[in-house]
Amino acid sequence: MNSANRVVTMAHGSGGRAMQQLIEEMFLTAFSNSFLNQREDQARMSLSELALQGDRLAFTTDSYVIDPIFFPGGDIGKLAVCGTANDLAVSGATPAFMSCGFILEEGFSLDTLQILVDSMANTARQYGIQIVTGDTKVVPRGAADKIFINTSGIGVIPQAVEWSxxxxxxxxxxxxxxxxxxxxxxxxxxxxxxxxxxxxxxxxxxxxxxxxxxxxxxxxxxxxxxxxxxxxxxxxxxxxxxxxxxxxxxxxxxxxxxxxxxxxxxxxxxxxxxxxxxxxxxxxxxxxxxxxxxxxxxxxxxxxxxxxxxxxxxxxxxxxxxxxxxxxxxxxxxxxxxxx
Amino acid sequence: MNSANRVVTMAHGSGGRAMQQLIEEMFLTAFSNSFLNQREDQARMSLSELALQGDRLAFTTDSYVIDPIFFPGGDIGKLAVCGTANDLAVSGATPAFMSCGFILEEGFSLDTLQILVDSMANTARQYGIQIVTGDTKVVPRGAADKIFINTSGIGVIPQAVEWSxxxxxxxxxxxxxxxxxxxxxxxxxxxxxxxxxxxxxxxxxxxxxxxxxxxxxxxxxxxxxxxxxxxxxxxxxxxxxxxxxxxxxxxxxxxxxxxxxxxxxxxxxxxxxxxxxxxxxxxxxxxxxxxxxxxxxxxxxxxxxxxxxxxxxxxxxxxxxxxxxxxxxxxxxxxxxxxx
Structure with missing residues (x-):
């Protein structure tokens, strides 16, 4: 991610050093939390701690493909956190944990990606949501339009809240x-x-x-x-x-x-x-x-x-x-x- | 989804009747289970039932963009279940629940989509995994290459298994x-x-x-x-x-x-x-x-x-x-x- 080459390349989606660098320098830095920083293939959360907040897990997913990626009031990164958080919150759950899967088009600006990642991180932090696990794929130029983001979310529904x-x-x-x-x-x-x-x-x-x-x-x-x-x-x-x-x-x-x-x-x-x-x-x-x-x-x-x-x-x-x-x-x- | 129009259209990704039909006729039918069939914006699972299997939740995500989408030994649908299941299983967890987010290119064959959805459903069923929540987006022709699938997964890690x-x-x-x-x-x-x-x-x-x-x-x-x-x-x-x-x-x-x-x-x-x-x-x-x-x-x-x-x-x-x-x-x- 040197300044001479500030675009996403196919190497950023491979399992090699380029991807490790992107994960470390951008994603881990922006989303940093005790779950993500473990760098295991999965986040691990204590069930007894979750049970302090309620009796049911809420689990949801959404992919975001909005065009344009910046708009008055937000961007695709903010949207990806808000949309999935809301699909949890409407069950009565407090949105707690989120996954983040990026599909990036080769040639996409790394500076723009940084802005979107920061937007996700800020929105999540503001509402106490931790982005605890993630994935990055890169497809060749023309195989995707700029950036797609999937977020899946987990929260706990308090006892006695039965909205349906x-x-x-x-x-x-x-x-x-x-x-x-x-x-x-x-x-x-x-x-x-x-x-x-x-x-x-x-x-x-x-x-x-x-x-x-x-x-x-x-x-x-x-x-x-x-x-x-x-x-x-x-x-x-x-x-x-x-x-x-x-x-x-x-x-x-x-x-x-x-x-x-x-x-x-x-x-x-x-x-x-x-x-x-x-x-x-x-x-x-x-x-x-x-x-x-x-x-x-x-x-x-x-x-x-x-x-x-x-x-x-x-x-x-x-x-x-x-x-x-x-x-x-x-x-x-x-x-x-x-x-x- | 009548036989005269067997391709994905932009309408299949809108919030209208076409999307409802696709969800009902294809996804709910193939993945049918007591969580998904509630048709809420999120799946809801009992925490006390999860706690019977262990003490920690494992949570992971992966997007699948493989090209070609069919290959000897599998297809993108089977891969999307296997890959995420394995990212859970390597923690010691039994993969239990999965989300499924489709990004479809306008013009993609609905018959092919059905084959991939059946492949996901069969693989999941074989291993006791339930696909409990999902999302479908459609992008215009040329804005994505055929089909991308995100799956996120949840499982429970048995007590005393501490692989790291x-x-x-x-x-x-x-x-x-x-x-x-x-x-x-x-x-x-x-x-x-x-x-x-x-x-x-x-x-x-x-x-x-x-x-x-x-x-x-x-x-x-x-x-x-x-x-x-x-x-x-x-x-x-x-x-x-x-x-x-x-x-x-x-x-x-x-x-x-x-x-x-x-x-x-x-x-x-x-x-x-x-x-x-x-x-x-x-x-x-x-x-x-x-x-x-x-x-x-x-x-x-x-x-x-x-x-x-x-x-x-x-x-x-x-x-x-x-x-x-x-x-x-x-x-x-x-x-x-x-x-x-």
């Missing part, structure tokens, strides 16, 4: 933790070179601190974070898992005016737009005000709103401003590829 | 569990179109059943599986972790004649060639015969051999057939890119 789409009941309220579609709008604006002077950034964030105060609340039935496919995809998942339907009040949807503008211009629906830091919570009607109150107390939850409720008819309905309801289908595809 | 490179001591014996370089030779022959009529297949295999009988043996100090970088890379890892050296007896290396032939033809060293089902074990001299005996009793260990010993001088030395030793450097790069 199976708990959803008729009359439950649907709450979103903030404005819809910020991530999708930011990426669309950037990538499609719309050159709109939009004051909108990705909402890419780790939500564990927003979620933690909800754990003691009875009546919280299910939590998921809305990413690809938007809030609409989560509503359809909830409906499929519960066998029930959901009615959404269109006028209650929190949408930034810039995002609403881009949606109207392009004929898109904010409910279908991607987010990277928004919860869709199903809670009993009694608990809904308490959930909203706790969300509003956190900077990431100030725009939280109740957007609808669970109904017995197994359909997703959108009630418009004139009181007319229409069926909200799940589109066959997202409007935007490589959004995460 | 830090335990290595002067006088310890180095044992390999079988012939060297079979995977590297098979891929090289196939990809470089050498068209040699080689009777050599990849050794791609899950090694947990070969390893399990070694757990009760006192004197086993360290285990790793040799992949990229070959046995040589592991020897250098052992030397670096212990601050000691290793002397290898060249005449004792188990190498198939076909692999030896390809190495001599191309001026390559079997010790640097990749494997996908071979252990490098460090054991006390007293225990070495018992380790060999147990390895020889398993079909995957019939060619196991003692190839050298740990010495106090911090160098890796290769003693040739005339008694002359030479320094065994770790090459800067593997001879062959995209070997796994």
């Amino acid at each position: 789409a199976k708990n959803i009941a008729v009359g439950d309220k649907i709450i979103v933790s903030g404005t819809l579609g910020d991530h999708g709008a930011a990426i669309l604006n950037l990538r499609e070179k719309l050159d709109m002077q939009l004051d909108v950034s990705s909402d890419c964030a780790v939500l564990s601190d927003l979620i933690a105060p909800l754990r003691p609340l009875a009546g919280v039935h299910a939590l998921r974070d809305a990413t690809r496919g938007g809030v609409n995809a989560i509503l359809h998942e909830y409906a499929a898992a519960s066998g029930l339907g959901i009615e959404i009040d269109e006028s209650s949807l929190p949408v930034k005016s810039a995002v609403r503008g881009i949606c109207e211009l392009l004929g898109l629906e904010p409910l279908n737009f991607a987010n990277e830091g928004k919860l869709v919570i199903v809670t009993s009607a009694d608990s809904a005000p308490h959930v909203l109150e706790r969300l509003h107390q956190h900077p990431l939850g100030v725009d939280a709103a109740c957007i609808g409720e669970v109904v017995s008819t197994a359909k997703i309905l959108l009630r418009g401003s004139y009181g007319i309801t229409r069926l909200l289908d799940l589109p066959y595809a997202e409007p935007l590829p490589r959004i995460c | 490179a830090k335990n290595i001591a002067v006088g310890d014996k180095i044992i390999v569990s079988g012939t060297l370089g079979d995977h590297g030779a098979a891929i090289l022959n196939l990809r470089e179109k050498l068209d040699m009529q080689l009777d050599v297949s990849s050794d791609c295999a899950v090694l947990s059943d070969l390893i399990a009988p070694l757990r009760p043996l006192a004197g086993v100090h360290a285990l790793r599986d040799a992949t990229r970088g070959g046995v040589n890379a592991i020897l250098h890892e052992y030397a670096a972790a212990s601050g000691l050296g290793i002397e290898i007896d060249e005449s004792s290396l188990p190498v198939k004649s076909a692999v030896r032939g390809i190495c001599e033809l191309l001026g390559l060293e079997p010790l640097n060639f990749a494997n996908e089902g071979k252990l490098v074990i460090v054991t006390s001299a007293d225990s070495a015969p018992h380790v060999l005996e147990r390895l020889h009793q398993h079909p995957l260990g019939v060619d196991a051999a003692c190839i050298g010993e740990v010495v106090s001088t911090a160098k890796i030395l290769l003693r040739g057939s005339y008694g002359i030793t030479r320094l065994l450097d770790l090459p800067y790069a593997e001879p062959l890119p995209r070997i796994c």
